[in-house]
Amino acid sequence: MRILVVEDDLVTQGFIKKGLTEHGYQVEVASNGQDALFQALEMDFQLIILDRMLPKLDGLTVLNTLRSANKTLPVLILSALDSVDERVKGLREGGDDYLVKPFAFAELLARVEILLRRQPISASPQSTLIQAADLKMNLLTRQVWRAGREISLQPKEFQILRYLMEHPQQVVTRTLLFEAVWDYDFDPQTNVIDVHVARLRKKVENDDLPPILETIRGVGYRLVDKTTS
Amino acid sequence: MALVTGWLTKQRASFVWRFTLLYTALLITLIAVAFFVLYQLSVGEISRSYQQQIQFITQQQRVFNQQMSPSEYLTQFTNQAEQLTNLILAYEDKNATYGRLTSLPNHIASCPAQTTFLVDNTNDLRLYSGCIESLSNGRLLVAFDDENLYFLQTQFLRAGVLALLLTLGLGILSGRYLSTQFLSRIKHINDTAKIIQSGDLGARVTVSDRQDEFDLLAGYINRMLNQLEDSFHAVSGVTDAIAHDLRTPLGRLRLRLESHLTTLPEHPINESQLQEMLEELDHILTTFSAMLELSRLEHKQAHSHFNLVDINQVAEDVIDLIQPLAQDKQQALSFIASRPCYLQGDKTLIFRAMFNALENACKYTPSGGVIELLTTTAGFIVKDNGPGIPDEFKDQVLQRLFRLESSRTSPGYGLGFPLIKAIAQFHHGKIELKDNHPGLQVHVTLNMSHPIENKKDAVCSKS
Structure with missing residues (x-):
């Protein structure tokens, strides 16, 4: 997986490159809009992390040019501009996700992984059944089973679990969960999501079954499959 | 001299003065034109009518002189000279002078050019204008009494000069009034601007009850200043708040980092300590973003789509x-x-x-x-x-x-x-x-x- 990181602040660029490389990605970097555009058009990448404000060529211009050149690869916009308008503008220009600085690297990584494994399991309309680890979910009847035993969930708990099951083994941050389940575009900045996940966990991880919802401190959650490992 | 030119330069810079001068000049020109037209219609008309009469009489007398015998002409002339009251006629041949004058002055030009001369009317010197026509047997003088016309002309001129002087005086006075009245208000606005420029944001332009254009302007300026002052206060409020609420946790974080750094060889920093510091930093960042957002909302900069x-x-x-x-x-x-x-x-x-x-x-x-x-x-x-x-x-x-x-x-x-x-x-x-x-x-x-x-x-x- 090749990722192009476009960021003019070299320290930030270095940390992103280091972090992504440690997670097994091949990373190329660019420090200005012109270089970024050249590399993105010449080379083959699976994802671009694009700073909004760049020297020589503005990030949105780069994005716009790429989209005009029929480059459909996912683009994650990084920006210090956090107003709703800026976010809307970035996404309208063809960005796939928008992350405001300062951000936690874990948040960036989680979003990168979700963008790279874009097609969730439920993408095809026919599949009404999702399976992850020893969990099974019927989207039509809204039933959930763990190891064959049915679990009864509240609507929001069901949606949270569904999102986690659609992104198995991936770190899902609180903000991602909130955006996906509540569909409001802001960061609630409280532990309220943790409370929801705790309730979900209580229902999913009962009895003698091994824990399945892993908490990654300060970041979010991951649905792990300990039964097979 | 230098004082006067200095004053003039100062006055010329003022808009009201320039306006007054222009206005006065225009008024003077208008009055001058009016007087000229009036003069031509009155005094000029009278003078022209006299000249026409002289021309007519001269021609008539020439014809009579040619057609009549000298004695017949003299009789006719004497009658004519006595009948005409507004004109004086005099005829001089080799023998004598007839008509209203005892003798014909020598310096009088031939018709149609006119000469002004004085006539001694026993105890009254009067001004006459006329010309001399040479006839076959003598010279004929036709003249009109110019005294009244001259008087009229003088009166007219005097009135004209007086009117122009009055206009000039009035113009200067009104200019002075305008400058003191209106310039003082503009000066007040300028002075307020200067005070604000020097740093006192609380200064405001005085608004009178008259609700005229200056009051409207003052109102607008004051409203703009109020908004600006509010924004300044908001900014300084945010600055104070940031100083207060972010400095404390930032200071705490700094102290913690410093203490870890100084005790590093003996007590290596552990994961939970780092985690705590990260949480502290996140708290600071959250406060900071929330304050930014609040300011943006309060000043309507986050234009969201309703x-x-x-x-x-x-x-x-x-x-x-x-x-x-x-x-x-x-x-x-x-x-x-x-x-x-x-x-x-x-x-x-x-x-x-x-x-x-x-x-x-x-x-x-x-x-x-x-x-x-x-x-x-x-x-x-x-x-x-x-x-x-x-x-x-x-x-x-x-x-x-x-x-x-x-x-x-x-x-x-x-x-x-x-x-x-x-x-x-x-x-x-x-x-x-x-x-x-x-x-x-x-x-x-x-x-x-x-x-x-x-x-x-x-x-x-x-x-």
Whole structure:
């Protein structure tokens, strides 16, 4: 997986490159809009992390040019501009996700992984059944089973679990969960999501079954499959 | 001399003076033209008519002189000279002078050129204008009494000069009046601007009761200054708040890092310590973003796109989100929906206002408390039976970074109520804090002017 990181602040660029490389990605970097555009058009990448404000060529211009050149690869916009308008503008220009600085690297990584494994399991309309680890979910009847035993969930708990099951083994941050389940575009900045996940966990991880919802401190959650490992 | 040129230069720079000068010059030209026309129509006309008469008489006498015998002509001439009162006729041949004059002056030009001369009328010297026509046997003088016309001319000239002088005087006086009256007001505005430039933002232009153009201008300037001053205060308020609320935790973080650095060889930093520092930093960043957002909302820079928002749907989403928090504290959280449920607004902001109000209620109401969310025709109400807020603090909690615990040790940012207030105002609404006896009622009004009735007229019931 090749990722192009476009960021003019070299320290930030270095940390992103280091972090992504440690997670097994091949990373190329660019420090200005012109270089970024050249590399993105010449080379083959699976994802671009694009700073909004760049020297020589503005990030949105780069994005716009790429989209005009029929480059459909996912683009994650990084920006210090956090107003709703800026976010809307970035996404309208063809960005796939928008992350405001300062951000936690874990948040960036989680979003990168979700963008790279874009097609969730439920993408095809026919599949009404999702399976992850020893969990099974019927989207039509809204039933959930763990190891064959049915679990009864509240609507929001069901949606949270569904999102986690659609992104198995991936770190899902609180903000991602909130955006996906509540569909409001802001960061609630409280532990309220943790409370929801705790309730979900209580229902999913009962009895003698091994824990399945892993908490990654300060970041979010991951649905792990300990039964097979 | 230098004094005068200096004064002139100073006056020339003034708009009112230039205007007055131009105006006066125009008026003088107008009066001069009027006088010229008047002169031509009166004095000029009389003079021209006299000349025509002279011409006529001269021609007549020439014809008579040619056709008549000398004696016949003399008789005719004497009659004519006696009959004409407004003209004097004199005829001189080789022998004698006939008519009204004793002799013909020598310096008088031949007709049609005219010469002015004095005639001694026994005890009265009078001015006459006329010419001499040479006839076959002698010379004929025809002249008219110029005294009256001359007098008229002089009077006319005098009146003209007087009028022009008066105009000039009036122009200068009105110019002086205008400069003192109007320039003083402009000068007042200029002086105020200077005071503001020197740093006193509180200075304002005085507005009189006359409501004239200057008062309008002063009003506009004052309103602009008020807004600017508000913005300055807001900026300095934010700066102070940032200094206060961010410096303390930043300082704490700095001290912690420093102490870790100095004790590093003996006590290597461990994961939980790093985690704590990261959390502290996140807290600082959150406060910072929240304050930025608040400022932006308060100054309407976050131009969000308003849509029709189903306020009951938003309320249900908030309840869904916050219910577990309430349940963990054994609080009874209930929602009572209103009937008209559509509002023009920003869905996310309304959600946040509601969430903040409910989260506050959950946080400050003790275990086992009762919390109610009610949507109304134009907003929502959150009621709790917690400790409430004393009346003297009700205004203060709406100001940013004010927290009831003066120590600021319990978690929270002091930005919850200010954010609700900013969101309400962004929707042209307001927030009111009331007593619930016991507890607190938070009344939030959004879009006070136009709540939109549910088009289907259906009851927006609680699902």
